Structure formats: C-alpha cells, structure tokens
Amino acid sequence: MGYLLLTGAIAAEVAATTAMKYSEGFSKLWPSLVTGxxxxxxxxxxxQTLKTVQVGTAYAIWAGVGTAAIxxxxxxxxxxxxxxxxLAGxxxxxxxxxxxxxxGAH
Structure with missing residues (x-):
C-alpha cells in the first residue's frame, strides 16, 4: 500500500509542478489553485507513505521519479x-x- 500512496504523491507533485508553469507566476487563478x-x-x-516505507527510500523515489517525469x-x-x-541526468x-x-529498500 505504501508504494501505491507514493505513486499518488508523485502524480500529484508532477501535476502541481506542471500547473505552476501555466500559472505564470501565480497570476492565473486556476493553474495556481491546481498547484496549491x-x-x-x-x-x-x-x-502516509512514510508510515510503511523508509524515509530515505520514499523521498529518493518521490524526488527522482518526479524530476524525471517533469x-x-x-x-x-x-x-x-x-x-x-x-538525457544522461x-x-x-x-x-x-x-x-x-x-x-536496501526493504
């Protein structure tokens, strides 16, 4: 269940970051609300993920996959x-x- 929650966290973060691009410095209402x-x-x-997944592992996956997706x-x-x-990055x-x-994720 932890990794399912982590997947949702990544998807929400990617959506928020993408919306931030369209908010034009938080000057547009709807993209700004989606970002927040x-x-x-x-x-x-x-x-919630951190209840079952180690913090180092969860954060590394969250940040890494989110960065690659963006x-x-x-x-x-x-x-x-x-x-x-x-591409190499x-x-x-x-x-x-x-x-x-x-x-060592487990």
Whole structure:
C-alpha cells in the first residue's frame, strides 16, 4: 500500500509542478489553485507513505521519479530541449532509484 500512496504523491507533485508553469507566476487563478492543491495532496500522500516505507527510500523515489517525469513533460509537451547532458541526468536519476531499491529498500 505504501508504494501505491507514493505513486499518488508523485502524480500529484508532477501535476502541481506542471500547473505552476501555466500559472505564470501565480497570476492565473486556476493553474495556481491546481498547484496549491496538488502540492497539498502530494505531501499528504507522502506523509502516509512514510508510515510503511523508509524515509530515505520514499523521498529518493518521490524526488527522482518526479524530476524525471517533469523533465520528460518539459521535453514532450513544453518544447524544452533534450540534450545529451539532460538525457544522461534522467538516466542517472532512474538508475539511482533502481539501485536504492535493490540495495536496501526493504
């Protein structure tokens, strides 16, 4: 159940960060509200996750997967560039999360 909650926390954080881009510095109401609500939900779900998943593991997965997802969204939907360094960074993030889970997540 912990990892299901963590998945929800990641999805909420990614939605909030994406909405923040569209809020234009919190000058647009609806994207600003989605940003605030998304982060509230993300932290609430992350807090529940920490009841069953180690804090280091949960936070690393939350931050790493969220960062990789936002980078992908930026590239695919927002017209941001994807150079070798950015792609390598995403691969390293994903690799780090995998290693963390293999090396002591349980």
């Amino acid at each position: 609500l998304g982060y509230l939900v993300a932290f609430a779900l992350l807090a 980078a992908a969204i930026g590239t695919v939907f927002l017209g941001e560039g994807l150079g070798v360094a950015k 995403i691969v390293l993030i994903i690799g780090g999360v995998v290693l963390l889970n293999l090396g």
